[in-house]
Amino acid sequence: MSDILINVDELKFDERGLIPAIVTDYATRRVLMLAYMNRESLQISIEKGLTCFWSRSRQKLWTKGETSGNYQHIISITADCDRDTLLIAVKADGPACHLGTTSCFEYPVWESDEQEEFSIDGLYKMIEGRKVNKKEGSYTTYLFEKGLDKILKKVGEECTEVIIAGKAQDKAETVYEISDLVYHVMVLMVEAGISPDDIKAELGRRHVIDKKVKQEKMT
Secondary structure, three states: OOOOOOOHHHOOOOOOOOEEEEEEEOOOOOEEEEEEEOHHHHHHHHHHOEOEEEEOOOOEEEEOOOOOOOOEEEEEEEEOOOOOOEEEEEEEOOOOOOOOOOOOOOOOOOOOOOOOOOOHHHHHHHHHHHHHOOOOOOHHHHHHHHOHHHHHHHHHHHHHHHHHHHHOOOHHHHHHHHHHHHHHHHHHHHHHOOOHHHHHHHHHHHHHHHHHHHHHHHO
16 A cells, blocks of 8 residues: 555545545546545545545445446545645546446536647547548548548558658658558547547556566566
8 A cells, every 4th residue: 555645634624524536547637526535435445445435415435336346446645735625546447427427527518619729639539520420521531431441551551651751760750650640540549449548548557567567676
């Protein structure tokens, strides 16, 4: 078990003896849910390494996953600067929401009309949209219409282009070709039903393994 860096007595529970707990995915950093803990549920969470909360509606303790099997394995618990809110990073066995979605936060209330900054997740959604809503003249739609073999062929071609540019030690060209490769790999991801969160989670697992290997070599 990891060392507890601050004493639980430093935390500020409200008049009902509760403290908000924001749960995030350790690998993707995505917010999964908001729940509440009291001293007892926090202690149980620390001892078992599984999130345990206080249900305000049922007035009882509950361990996330005890009925659904979607347990949340705690990686870290961090308090905010005022010591009145907890941020809990977890590895989840399944969806956080009782409706079956990965996160409880799936329902936009308002979005700015201003152009959003580029993001991998945004690019993925755009590519995903081209598959569902065909757009005439779209290269992405063209790839989906041609099917998996065409997509795989393009991924292979772009891999070769990256190798050639990298071997030539041409940074600008290598950046260009890697960008082409990433785009076509993301088209493949959409075709295969693989999300950016799936990749982030896998890389997160490898990061933990690599960290453990480094620690073992030092001992």
